[in-house]
Amino acid sequence: MLLLDYQNVLIQSVLTERFSGAPPAHIDQTVSDFDGVTFHISTPETKTQILVSLQIRCFKELVQYGAQEVLQREYGQYVVPPETGYDFSILVDLENLPADKEERDELIKKISLLKRNAMAAPFEHAYSEHYKLKEAASKYTSEEAPQGVREGGEVMAIHYRDEEAIYVKASHDRVTVIFSTIFREETDRVFGKVFIQEFVDARRRAIQNAPQVLFRNDPPLELQGVPGVRETYGGEVGYVTFVLFPRHLTPQRMPDVISHIQTFRDYFHYHIKASKAYIHSRMRRRTADFLQVLRRARPENEEKERKTASGRTFRVQGA
Amino acid sequence: MANQTPAVVMDNGTGFSKLGFAGNDSPSFVFPTAIATKGPAGGSGGTGSGRPAVANKPSFLTGGAGPTGHLSMKRGTEDLDFFIGDEALAASNGPGIAPRILTPTLIVRSTQDGPSVDICTRPGYGLHYPIRHGQVENWDHMERFWSNSIFKYLRVEPEDHHFLLTEPPLNPPENRENTAEIFFESFNCAGLYIAVQAVLALAASWTSTKVTDRSLTGTVIDSGDGVTHVIPVAEGYVIGSSIKSIPIAGRDITYFVQSLLRDRGEADSSLKTAQEIKEEHCYPVSQAPRVPPRGRQVTVDVGYERFLAPEIFFNPEIYSSDFLTPLPVVVDGVIQSSPIDVRRGLYKNIVLSGGSTLYKDFGRRLQRDIKHLVDDRIRASEARSGGAKSGGLEVQVISHKRQRHGPWFGGSLLGQTPEFRSYCHTKAEYQEYGPSIVRRFALLGGPGGS
Numbered sequence: 001m002l003l004l005d006y007q008n009v010l011i012q013s014v015l016t017e018r019f020s021g022a023p024p025a026h027i028d029q030t031v032s033d034f035d036g037v038t039f040h041i042s043t044p045e046t047k048t049q050i051l052v053s054l055q056i057r058c059f060k061e062l063v064q065y066g067a068q069e070v071l072q073r074e075y076g077q078y079v080v081p082p083e084t085g086y087d088f089s090i091l092v093d094l095e096n097l098p099a100d101k102e103e104r105d106e107l108i109k110k111i112s113l114l115k116r117n118a119m120a121a122p123f124e125h126a127y128s129e130h131y132k133l134k135e136a137a138s139k140y141t142s143e144e145a146p147q148g149v150r151e152g153g154e155v156m157a158i159h160y161r162d163e164e165a166i167y168v169k170a171s172h173d174r175v176t177v178i179f180s181t182i183f184r185e186e187t188d189r190v191f192g193k194v195f196i197q198e199f200v201d202a203r204r205r206a207i208q209n210a211p212q213v214l215f216r217n218d219p220p221l222e223l224q225g226v227p228g229v230r231e232t233y234g235g236e237v238g239y240v241t242f243v244l245f246p247r248h249l250t251p252q253r254m255p256d257v258i259s260h261i262q263t264f265r266d267y268f269h270y271h272i273k274a275s276k277a278y279i280h281s282r283m284r285r286r287t288a289d290f291l292q293v294l295r296r297a298r299p300e301n302e303e304k305e306r307k308t309a310s311g312r313t314f315r316v317q318g319a
Numbered sequence: 320m321a322n323q324t325p326a327v328v329m330d331n332g333t334g335f336s337k338l339g340f341a342g343n344d345s346p347s348f349v350f351p352t353a354i355a356t357k358g359p360a361g362g363s364g365g366t367g368s369g370r371p372a373v374a375n376k377p378s379f380l381t382g383g384a385g386p387t388g389h390l391s392m393k394r395g396t397e398d399l400d401f402f403i404g405d406e407a408l409a410a411s412n413g414p415g416i417a418p419r420i421l422t423p424t425l426i427v428r429s430t431q432d433g434p435s436v437d438i439c440t441r442p443g444y445g446l447h448y449p450i451r452h453g454q455v456e457n458w459d460h461m462e463r464f465w466s467n468s469i470f471k472y473l474r475v476e477p478e479d480h481h482f483l484l485t486e487p488p489l490n491p492p493e494n495r496e497n498t499a500e501i502f503f504e505s506f507n508c509a510g511l512y513i514a515v516q517a518v519l520a521l522a523a524s525w526t527s528t529k530v531t532d533r534s535l536t537g538t539v540i541d542s543g544d545g546v547t548h549v550i551p552v553a554e555g556y557v558i559g560s561s562i563k564s565i566p567i568a569g570r571d572i573t574y575f576v577q578s579l580l581r582d583r584g585e586a587d588s589s590l591k592t593a594q595e596i597k598e599e600h601c602y603p604v605s606q607a608p609r610v611p612p613r614g615r616q617v618t619v620d621v622g623y624e625r626f627l628a629p630e631i632f633f634n635p636e637i638y639s640s641d642f643l644t645p646l647p648v649v650v651d652g653v654i655q656s657s658p659i660d661v662r663r664g665l666y667k668n669i670v671l672s673g674g675s676t677l678y679k680d681f682g683r684r685l686q687r688d689i690k691h692l693v694d695d696r697i698r699a700s701e702a703r704s705g706g707a708k709s710g711g712l713e714v715q716v717i718s719h720k721r722q723r724h725g726p727w728f729g730g731s732l733l734g735q736t737p738e739f740r741s742y743c744h745t746k747a748e749y750q751e752y753g754p755s756i757v758r759r760f761a762l763l764g765g766p767g768g769s
Contacts, residue, residue, distance in 0.1 A: 001471055002399055009472055010347050029343050032324055033474045184478070185507055270470045273477075276505045277466055278398045281459045 007112035137172035341734025350404030453487030510743030519729030537668030647688035672725030682718035
């Protein structure tokens with residue numbers, strides 16, 4: 001498994017089972033997803049009505065950037081007022097499903113992407129802002145462009161974890177996405193550096209189409225003056241900047257790019273952990289090899305002193 | 320609790336792994352504890368999976384390239400090329416076909432029925448079972464199995480969650496340490512608690528209406544797919560010296576049903592049918608006849624395997640010739656070999672757990688049989704003592720709704736209590752004391768807890 005899935009497997013499997021015409025059953029499951037997102041799948045009133053609720057830490061910020069509209073667009077008729085304690089809910093009536101199997105699969109897919117869609121809002125916002133700015137910038141040459149167009153839009157901050165955030169900024173020729181990452185562990189930091197370096201080098205070496213990646217320990221210039229960005233302390237915080245160029249910014253590629261970039265942090269941490277597992281595997285292997293060497297180094301028949309109960313020893317004569 | 324992430328409860332058994340979040344009433348995922356890796360099946364390299372293959376030269380002379388296709392030779396992303404659970408079974412069955420197979424036993428069938436193609440030699444994926452007899456055998460595979468369960472299925476960042484894992488009774492402490500190493504060093508998990516399955520099964524029985532006091536004293540009958548254990552637990556501690564295991568469990572019942580079907584010349588006597596009959600239709604005889612069941616076979620009409628199958632727990636001689644002690648006698652023996660001051664509690668709280676105890680009225684039948692044994696003994700000792708009267712002994716077998724995933728449910732129950740986190744060992748503690756810290760855990764849900 002190289003890439004993480006975008007959808008929530010549990011929601012997918014529960015809905016697939018329910019939609020397949022299995023007898024309705026009571027469901028009440030609270031499940032987590034990455035980044036402290038909590039889902040609640042339940043059948044509050046009747047067994048045929050499945051309520052899927054989402055709780056996400058930064059929902060307020062997301063709404064600010066238009067999450068409500070994105071979700072409304074995606075889920076439309078299924079949206080219901082949010083369950084208490086959650087930020088967003090959709091209700092699916094099993095008796096009212098699309099008749100076509102493909103449509104049903106599509107619906108399952110959509111619902112399992114609930115988290116992705118909620119988080120997509122700021123990115124979509126940035127995309128549309130980029131289009132607007134591009135439009136505006138095309139009227140000027142680069143020197144005489146007014147300040148607003150040259151500088152680009154405001155920085156959108158999404159504090160999706162306690163100490164980490166995503167910053168998105170659109171300008172007329174690019175969209176910049178900055179992740180602030182924090183590492184508690186010394187070893188993780190080292191692994192993380194190696195990985196990021198790979199990202200930075202990838203573009204230089206082979207993949208010219210890749211977005212530009214920059215890594216630094218102090219806040220990049222784009223984030224100057226953004227509230228909540230603290231000066232770096234102790235090198236624990238790093239800033240990973242992705243620069244999306246126009247080739248990534250076509251409307252056709254938008255959904256893929258958004259999904260990819262959202263899972264970056266989890267992907268990053270997953271691979272740090274996977275490489276540790278790989279190293280552990282090699283360490284175990286090496287230990288087993290050394291043990292084998294030790295076993296082989298042992299003399300065939302070790303000379304043991306044999307004693308009788310009274311403490312006398314024997315020696316085989318002529319041996 | 321609003322801002323707290325739920326604890327992750329993982330119960331990795333020999334046959335199936337149960338994964339989910341604390342607070343739910345059923346595991347989110349139940350799939351075979353199987354991992355399919357690129358290359359042939361069977362233990363190549365790794366620790367524990369048999370002896371490492373003998374190289375002509377020590378591997379540090381050959382640059383680590385032993386004769387086996389071990390991961391450490393690979394330089395690409397081969398270490399990520401694997402599947403777990405149902406996907407593993409599908410992948411190992413050859414690329415392209417990918418049928419949905421539910422149980423490991425069916426694998427055997429598909430190889431037999433197929434045009435004599437050996438799975439092991441087929442290019443593609445080899446299937447491994449990292450857990451044998453409840454204990455982790457191959458840590459390489461287990462580590463990757465866990466990694467995939469966490470990131471692909473549960474989708475959690477281990478640094479944000481506490482983990483509750485289970486272990487079989489009499490698990491060597493070294494295994495615990497290995498587990499802790501993986502969870503703290505690879506995954507950086509926030510906190511770890513390792514509980515004994517039997518104790519969790521006891522906790523799961525608290526949901527039954529028959530249980531009045533939430534004690535952790537009782538006898539657990541844990542019957543899964545491979546083996547049946549009878550485990551006495553006193554105050555949350557397993558009485559290791561008294562544990563007995565019975566080599567009859569779910570798989571044997573399936574085989575037995577199959578053989579009955581074959582004897583009768585049924586058209587379909589596959590393992591799958593046998594399993595279905597076992598799971599859907601079997602029940603133990605509530606009025607156990609005193610005549611040996613062997614004699615009854617002749618007179619009973621079609622469908623006798625319905626009650627004959629669970630009967631092998633009570634009269635094992637109908638199935639096996641080397642193990643002949645009925646389950647009630649084993650349970651009685653286990654309790655009699657436990658310290659005398661806890662025996663009363665052990666008789667009073669006999670808890671069933673595992674898939675093979677799900678037969679209707681299994682508990683009642685067991686209770687009746689054990690009661691008979693106990694009463695007989697009391698009567699005999701009353702007669703010997705000459706007139707002394709015994710106050711009697713209460714025997715109670717508790718069956719409840721959560722039996723199938725008993726240990727997992729118990730974990731879910733205990734994992735959602737507010738004090739669970741304080742019972743966990745954290746990464747900081749691990750680094751302070753080293754892996755040996757996980758040899759001891761404070762007793763979760765014990766006296767003093769809620």
